[in-house]
Amino acid sequence: MAEIRLTPAEMLSKEPKRWIATLIVALITVILLSWSGSALESNSTGGSGLAVAKGIILGILHPTTSILFTLQTNGVPYLLLETMCIAFLGTLVGAVISIPFAFLGAGNIVPRPVALVFRVFVMAIRTIPSFVYGLMFIMVTGPGAFAGLLTMSVCSIGMLSKMFIETIEDLDKGILESLSAAGCNTFDKIRYGIIPQLMPSFASTLIYRFDMNLRDATVLGIVGAGGIGAPLIFAMNSYRWNDVGAILLGLVILVLIVEWFSSRLRNALMRG
Amino acid sequence: MKLYDLILPPRSYTLDNGKVVVEKRSRVPLVILLLVLATVISGEITGFRLSTLLKRIDYFFVMLFDMFPPDIAYMSQVWTPLWDTIKMSLLGSAIGALLCIPFAVISSENLIRHKAVTAFFKFFFSVVRTLPTLVVALIATYVFGLGTLAGTVAIAVFTFAYCGKILYEQIETVDMGSHEALEALGMGKLSSIRYAVWPQVLPSFLSTVLFCFEGNVRYASILGYVGAGGLGLILNEKIGWREYPRVGMILIALFVAVVAIESLSSFLRSKLT
Amino acid sequence: MITFSNVTKVYPNGTVGLKDVDLSIADGEFVAVIGLSGAGKSTLIRAINRMHPISSGTLTVNGTDVMKLSGKGLRRLRRGIGMIFQSFNLVTRTTVIRNVLTAFVPDLPLWRRILGIFPRSAKLKALEALDKVGILEKAYSRVDQLSGGQQQRVALARTLAQNPSIILADEPVAALDPVTAKAVMDDFRNINRNMGITVIINIHHVELALEYCDRVIGVRSGEIVFDGPASLVDESVLASIYGDASYEAI
Numbered sequence: 001m002a003e004i005r006l007t008p009a010e011m012l013s014k015e016p017k018r019w020i021a022t023l024i025v026a027l028i029t030v031i032l033l034s035w036s037g038s039a040l041e042s043n044s045t046g047g048s049g050l051a052v053a054k055g056i057i058l059g060i061l062h063p064t065t066s067i068l069f070t071l072q073t074n075g076v077p078y079l080l081l082e083t084m085c086i087a088f089l090g091t092l093v094g095a096v097i098s099i100p101f102a103f104l105g106a107g108n109i110v111p112r113p114v115a116l117v118f119r120v121f122v123m124a125i126r127t128i129p130s131f132v133y134g135l136m137f138i139m140v141t142g143p144g145a146f147a148g149l150l151t152m153s154v155c156s157i158g159m160l161s162k163m164f165i166e167t168i169e170d171l172d173k174g175i176l177e178s179l180s181a182a183g184c185n186t187f188d189k190i191r192y193g194i195i196p197q198l199m200p201s202f203a204s205t206l207i208y209r210f211d212m213n214l215r216d217a218t219v220l221g222i223v224g225a226g227g228i229g230a231p232l233i234f235a236m237n238s239y240r241w242n243d244v245g246a247i248l249l250g251l252v253i254l255v256l257i258v259e260w261f262s263s264r265l266r267n268a269l270m271r272g
Numbered sequence: 273m274k275l276y277d278l279i280l281p282p283r284s285y286t287l288d289n290g291k292v293v294v295e296k297r298s299r300v301p302l303v304i305l306l307l308v309l310a311t312v313i314s315g316e317i318t319g320f321r322l323s324t325l326l327k328r329i330d331y332f333f334v335m336l337f338d339m340f341p342p343d344i345a346y347m348s349q350v351w352t353p354l355w356d357t358i359k360m361s362l363l364g365s366a367i368g369a370l371l372c373i374p375f376a377v378i379s380s381e382n383l384i385r386h387k388a389v390t391a392f393f394k395f396f397f398s399v400v401r402t403l404p405t406l407v408v409a410l411i412a413t414y415v416f417g418l419g420t421l422a423g424t425v426a427i428a429v430f431t432f433a434y435c436g437k438i439l440y441e442q443i444e445t446v447d448m449g450s451h452e453a454l455e456a457l458g459m460g461k462l463s464s465i466r467y468a469v470w471p472q473v474l475p476s477f478l479s480t481v482l483f484c485f486e487g488n489v490r491y492a493s494i495l496g497y498v499g500a501g502g503l504g505l506i507l508n509e510k511i512g513w514r515e516y517p518r519v520g521m522i523l524i525a526l527f528v529a530v531v532a533i534e535s536l537s538s539f540l541r542s543k544l545t
Numbered sequence: 546m547i548t549f550s551n552v553t554k555v556y557p558n559g560t561v562g563l564k565d566v567d568l569s570i571a572d573g574e575f576v577a578v579i580g581l582s583g584a585g586k587s588t589l590i591r592a593i594n595r596m597h598p599i600s601s602g603t604l605t606v607n608g609t610d611v612m613k614l615s616g617k618g619l620r621r622l623r624r625g626i627g628m629i630f631q632s633f634n635l636v637t638r639t640t641v642i643r644n645v646l647t648a649f650v651p652d653l654p655l656w657r658r659i660l661g662i663f664p665r666s667a668k669l670k671a672l673e674a675l676d677k678v679g680i681l682e683k684a685y686s687r688v689d690q691l692s693g694g695q696q697q698r699v700a701l702a703r704t705l706a707q708n709p710s711i712i713l714a715d716e717p718v719a720a721l722d723p724v725t726a727k728a729v730m731d732d733f734r735n736i737n738r739n740m741g742i743t744v745i746i747n748i749h750h751v752e753l754a755l756e757y758c759d760r761v762i763g764v765r766s767g768e769i770v771f772d773g774p775a776s777l778v779d780e781s782v783l784a785s786i787y788g789d790a791s792y793e794a795i
Contacts, residue, residue, distance in 0.1 A: 029366075032362060033362065033363060033366055035359070036358075036359035036360070036362045036363035036366075037359075037363060038359070040363070040419075040420055040421050040424060049415045049416060049417075050415075052414050052415050053414075053415045056411055056414065056415070081317065082317055082318070084314075085313065085314035085317040085318050086314075086318055088310055088311075088314045089311065089314040089315065089318055089320060092311065123527075123530075123531065124527055126490075127490065127523070127526055127527040127530050127531075128523055128526075129490070129493045129494045129503075129504065129507065129526075130494065131494055131497050131504070131507075131508070132507060132511065132519070132523070135508075135511050136332055136335050136336070136511075137332065139331050139332070139335065140325070140328045140329060140331045140332050141324060141325070141328065144318075144319060145317065145318035145319055146318055146319045146320055146321070146324070148318070149314075149318050149320060150325070215402065215404070216404075218404035218406055218407060219404070219406055219494065222406060222497065222498070223497075226318065229404075229406075232407065233410070236407070236410050236411070244407075248403070248407070251402065251404070252399055252402045252403070255402040256398060256399075256402060259398075
């Protein structure tokens with residue numbers, strides 16, 4: 001075998017010109033970022049920013065204990081309960097709407113073009129910002145928690161359908177074959193072949209979405225759709241930073257607890 | 273769960289050949305009971321009424337259909353806020369992603385030996401992640417004034433927490449052999465991280481940042497609602513004035529932008545991995 | 546008793562699966578079907594419980610013409626024929642016993658079928674089936690925590706719980722390592738000898754077929770080219786089944 005031996009210097013000259021690609025990517029990034037910087041504008045009150053920030057942070061770090069521990073309807077515990085209820089029912093209603101969408105968007109259940117149409121539709125639902133839904137549902141039910149849960153359910157559709165579709169497309173059809181070989185009819189095949197395959201991952205998705213909905217619930221309050229968001233925004237707009245601190249403290253603790261439980265539950269569901 | 277087994281004791285089955293099998297009672301009834309209870313309580317507290325919903329849901333669709341046909345002429349006024357939204361998310365994502373790197377490094381148990389330090393910074397990431405973005409945006413408008421700067425800060429904070437958490441998880445699963453080899457070679461801690469750990473996490477980190485950026489574009493459109501610039505501002509305004517065809521135009525523009533960015537970003541991510 | 550007379554199977558795309566097959570298998574036999582991939586082994590086995598309907602000819606199982614059945618009658622026929630698959634076909638995200646219990650589903654009253662609540666007698670039978678294949682202690686584990694060999698045993702227990710008179714096995718050991726494959730073949734032999742169940746196995750490994758089965762059927766391009774006791778299978782027979790060149794490659 002004839003081998004061409006290169007001196008180290010010759011090899012060096014053959015070094016792949018990776019730096020050109022790197023330079024181009026870096027250049028594009030810098031241009032994009034400086035172009036983005038052009039949009040930065042703020043109607044600053046002039047120099048007082050730092051002082052304001054200091055006041056806010058000091059306020060938040062000294063939460064009002066009175067609203068943190070009262071059990072009245074304007075206290076943090078009740079508001080958190082209401083927020084949990086909105087997130088829970090919102091996830092549930094969202095799941096009910098998403099399941100048909102998911103089956104219609106799964107390429108192994110319906111023909112590809114049909115599935116594609118439903119996927120684009122779901123994506124369109126997902127693109128509309130949540131506060132737009134909030135404002136629309138307030139016209140339906142009036143302001144309050146009811147509007148909040150409807151908003152939450154519509155906002156859940158996008159992610160829930162997407163995850164459900166993935167699960168459905170992963171279905172193992174061999175099980176259906178073995179059930180028909182054992183003399184099962186169509187109902188039995190769905191009940192014992194499909195549902196047990198879907199359940200754990202659907203449940204896991206729903207728990208995850210509940211977790212996210214709880215986190216997003218503040219958005220709803222801002223448009224007047226119930227939950228802890230509304231008092232939070234009122235407190236912020238009237239510069240009651242101690243109250244803001246109390247509400248945020250409650251919310252952060254609740255979300256952290258729920259997140260801990262949710263990740264443990266999901267692990268148990270997926271690993272058995 | 274021990275209590276549950278006490279109330280409903282496990283059943284035992286004796287086979288013909290004398291073997292005994294113990295079966296714990298199914299947890300399904302308990303789960304169903306809890307779910308039904310939670311549904312009833314939630315229904316009470318939120319005032320959920322199916323009858324109201326069925327009776328008045330057409331208002332929702334009337335509004336929705338009023339958005340069509342959209343006011344195409346209005347598009348000329350949508351461009352600036354649309355670009356603002358995209359710029360805010362781009363810059364915010366970049367700042368947040370850069371800032372999270374040092375924090376993620378000191379949160380990684382395989383790089384920092386002190387458990388207290390890593391635990392503290394992990395908790396810090398968790399807390400920042402729970403802060404609602406809208407609240408951050410509103411606070412930012414008090415500090416930096418109304419406008420896109422406030423929105424950029426809010427997005428940077430969110431990206432910081434999201435990408436940071438994923439980055440330290442990625443660092444912790446990295447193969448430490450090469451890091452050890454470089455330290456044995458006499459390299460300092462920082463440079464061995466730079467040459468051994470960083471190349472391993474970089475592609476997936478960039479992919480995370482791109483994914484976060486996709487979500488941020490959608491999220492940035494909300495921020496205008498609290499005065500932090502972008503599409504949300506005009507969206508809120510037009511809904512308030514009931515100019516639904518214009519709302520429709522804004523939403524269509526947003527949809528096209530989101531689809532375009534998502535396809536570009538998922539193309540880039542597929543190149544990365 | 547299974548009889549094929551002049552059975553032909555043509556797939557919708559024109560492929561011929563079986564060509565004028567005449568065959569009869571008596572109760573209690575242990576039969577191996579061997580041949581190249583695509584030779585029609587799978588079609589032969591699946592024709593028996595009509596998972597693949599035949600195009601012409603008659604196929605009877607215990608005197609019933611399989612092609613004359615439909616709906617309930619077909620499902621009743623399938624209740625009496627167990628089937629084992631190469632890929633186990635279990636619901637991996639649920640427990641072993643719930644997989645075995647699906648064997649009883651068609652016999653349950655409607656409310657039990659909907660709710661998935663099984664009577665004590667069914668659970669007892671399921672546990673006994675698991676005991677027969679030696680994995681009783683795994684009854685309440687999730688299937689995805691078991692090894693491949695254990696999963697194939699769960700599938701076997703599910704089939705036994707059906708109380709079949711015939712078991713059809715489509716490449717049951719192809720996905721297993723050699724040692725586990727032998728253990729599963731031992732299970733089949735025990736089931737055949739001790740419970741008197743007819744076993745028809747579709748198998749790639751010639752050595753395993755010759756070691757365990759009483760009768761070997763060789764299939765080539767949809768036709769039966771050899772049918773006789775395992776002891777009569779020699780190099781020339783294998784060459785006629787696999788073709789000279791391709792047998793070397795196996």
